[in-house]
Amino acid sequence: MxxxxxxxxxxxxxxxxxxxxxxxxxxxxxxxxxxxxxxxxxxxxxxxxxxxxxxxxxxxxxxxxxxxxxxxxxxxxxxxxxxxxxxxxxxxxxxxxxxxxxxxxxxxxxxxxxxxxxxxxxxxxxxxxxxxxxxxxxxxxxxxxxxxxxxxxxxxxxxxxxxxxxxxxxxxxxxxxxxxxxxxxxxxxxxxxxxxxxxxxxKRSTTSLSVGKRLIRMMESGQHEYAHELAASVCKASPDAAEGVAAFREKRHANFG
Incomplete structure (x- = not known):
C-alpha cells in the first residue's frame, strides 16, 4: 500500500x-x-x-x-x-x-x-x-x-x-x-x-502582476538585479520590442518611428 x-x-x-x-x-x-x-x-x-x-x-x-x-x-x-x-x-x-x-x-x-x-x-x-x-x-x-x-x-x-x-x-x-x-x-x-x-x-494582466511583484521586491531588497529585470520586462512589453523581433526575423532594419 x-x-x-x-x-x-x-x-x-x-x-x-x-x-x-x-x-x-x-x-x-x-x-x-x-x-x-x-x-x-x-x-x-x-x-x-x-x-x-x-x-x-x-x-x-x-x-x-x-x-x-x-x-x-x-x-x-x-x-x-x-x-x-x-x-x-x-x-x-x-x-x-x-x-x-x-x-x-x-x-x-x-x-x-x-x-x-x-x-x-x-x-x-x-x-x-x-x-x-x-x-x-x-x-x-x-x-x-x-x-x-x-x-x-x-x-x-x-x-x-x-x-x-x-x-x-x-x-x-x-x-x-x-x-x-x-x-x-x-x-x-x-x-x-x-x-x-x-x-x-x-482577471488581472499577467504582465502587470509579474512586473508589479518584481518592482515590490526591488523596493524591499535594494538589489539592482531586480531593476534590470523590471526594465527588461517593460521593454519587452513595448511596441518597439515587437517591431525589433519582427525586423530581425524579416531581415530588415527596425522602424521604431
Missing amino acids: QQESDVIFAIEGAVATITLNRTARHNALTTRMLDDIDRYVATVERNDEVRVLKFTSNSQRFFCSGADINEWGDIDPQRMGTRFIRDGNRVFRRIAELDKPTIAVLSGSALGGGFELALACDFRYASVDARIGFPEAAVGAIPGWMGCARLSELVGATRTRELILLGEPVGAAIAAQWGIVNEALAADQLAARVDAVCATLQ
Whole structure:
C-alpha cells in the first residue's frame, strides 16, 4: 500500500495548490517536504497556464507547526547553517520570487517555519481560530528562514521584537490588525474568500502582476538585479520590442518611428 505524501500538489484550472499533509506531526517541515515544495513551485514557474499558487493544509488545527525539531535538533552547528537553514531559505526565496501571486491559507496555526512559509507568500488569509508567531526563543532557536527580515519589512521593528523576543503567538484577529494577515475570517468563510481572491487575480494582466511583484521586491531588497529585470520586462512589453523581433526575423532594419 502506497504511503500518502506529506505534500500534495494539484492544478485545477489556472490555480495550483500545494497542500501540507503531514497532519500527524502538525505539518512540521522536513527537508524532504522542502524538496517537494521546491519541485512543485518550479513546476508552477514553468506552467504558463497557472496564474495563482495557493498553500493550504489538510489540518484544521495547524497550517504548519514549524521545522521538525526531531530533524534539526541533533544537527551539528555547521550543518545547521550550511544545510538545513540554507535549504529552507532557497525554497522560501523561490516562493517569494515567483512571478505569480501566492496565497497562504491559514486554516490553522502557523508557527515558526510555518509562519516563515506564510510570510514568503504575497497574501495571507487566516481562520480566526489560528495562532501565528515565532516560539523559537522557547527552544533556544531563532527564525532562521528569513522570518526576522520578512516580518520586519512587513510590520516594522516594534512588532517584530514582540513576536520574536517574547516568543508568544498572537491570534489571527490581532495579526490582521498588525497587518501580518490580510484578513481573519470565520473558518467556514475562509475557502470562499480565498476562491474570490483567486478569481480576481485571474482577471488581472499577467504582465502587470509579474512586473508589479518584481518592482515590490526591488523596493524591499535594494538589489539592482531586480531593476534590470523590471526594465527588461517593460521593454519587452513595448511596441518597439515587437517591431525589433519582427525586423530581425524579416531581415530588415527596425522602424521604431
